[in-house]
Amino acid sequence: MAYVEKSSFERDMNYIPDRITAEPGKSRDTLAHQGVAGPDVEHTTWPVEPGRYRLVAAKACPWANRAIIVRALLGLQDVISLGMPGPTHDERSWTFDLDPGGVDPVLGYERLQQAYFERIPDYPRGITVPAMVDVPSKAVVTNDFPWITHDLFFEWTEHHKEGAPDLWPAEVREEMETVMKRVFTEVNNGVYRCGFAGTQEAYEDAYDRLWTAMDWLEERLSDRRYLMGDAITEADVRLFTTLARFDAVYHGHFKCNRQKLTELPALWGYARDLYSIPEFGENTDFEQIKQHYYVVHKDVNPTGIVPKGPDPAVWLEPHDRASLG
Structure with missing residues (x-):
């Protein structure tokens, strides 16, 4: 999670703002999350498609841990795969050191940074989790963590398990x-x-x-x-x-x-x-x-x-x- 060093801590809330929605170009909920999801920017949308995306999220990170929990609560385990980096990382990136050979078995990456660079060469900000990655292109879609869990609920509704909780009543x-x-x-x-x-x-x-x-x-x-x-x-x-x-x-x-x-x-x-x-x-x-x-x-x-x-x-x-x- 990136932050700005000053006498008072300031979190860098600028993330890749794309979203995955049931109808590309539209979203089922328009709440702005002012003060939660970062700056008001125009979103590019990707289509909901079972099996297409991989959620990369470390259990060590509280922001990523949210996405892991919500994915499980909604029963999306067979719809969105999960890649889990290890708990420690260097200045460059989270790494897949929990996987055999230190390589994510689906993406073939040693570092999450590779998915960011596949999308935005020389991506200038912090390499953060959670991140939704497009498996066919192996490129990151978004790392905007409040929207990730929001959209798992609102946009993936057709794929929720029976009896999934209403997380946004x-x-x-x-x-x-x-x-x-x-x-x-x-x-x-x-x-x-x-x-x-x-x-x-x-x-x-x-x-x-x-x-x-x-x-x-x-x-x-x-x-x-x-x-x-x-x-x-x-x-x-x-x-x-x-x-x-x-x-x-x-x-x-x-x-x-x-x-x-x-x-x-x-x-x-x-x-x-x-x-x-x-x-x-x-x-x-x-x-x-x-x-x-x-x-x-x-x-x-x-x-x-x-x-x-x-x-x-x-x-x-x-x-x-x-x-x-």
Whole structure:
């Protein structure tokens, strides 16, 4: 995930803006995701076509982990293949070091960078995950992560499994957009704002903003099972991937240490509740998460030492939240 180095952390939100839609040139939903999906730019559309695209997404990365979870929730595993880079990478690119010979078996690439260069030679920005890749041309289609999960729901509807959850319920969608915007700016991005602050003042401002939002979430989840009520939505996916990394990484590595997640009763129960759902829990890999942050962020952790804890077994403890919905 690219970012701009200043005293205060700023995320580079300029992505390849193409989209994959059921009807090329059109989309089934026109919400702008202002403040979430980056600048307002004209989209080029590609056709929905089972078997044509490969989602490249690392379990280590919270933004990519969203796409893996949504793909599983909607039952798109046989429609969109999944390539998974390893948890660490160098300055050039994510690499496929988990695959035999270090080569993605479908794309034939050692580095995700190759798919970017196939589309845009000498692509000048960061090589990020998740990325949707067109298998016939082996070229990246888009890396615009909020739109990827949005379109998996709205544009691939005909290929969803029976009983797939309604991740964008119409009756709460407007409020959900507001909730997701705050979760993104203050929590998903807020932990990075703490971790990459360049001055004490910038860090303390980021810390205060993060914990104001965490307190808001703790209160919101004290009397409802999920962020929008009785059923999981896209908003829950987006929050979960940050919570799953909180105690293992953000609490210490990013200095977000007012409290641990395990010390926040509502948020901790909520996180365990989601983790108990196979599509969430089975796609959460705490070892890969720790390897990624503690090895890749050499400026934050120059020794590269990866902590042994915390014990992931605590995630299996009963959450006792079924009574809320």
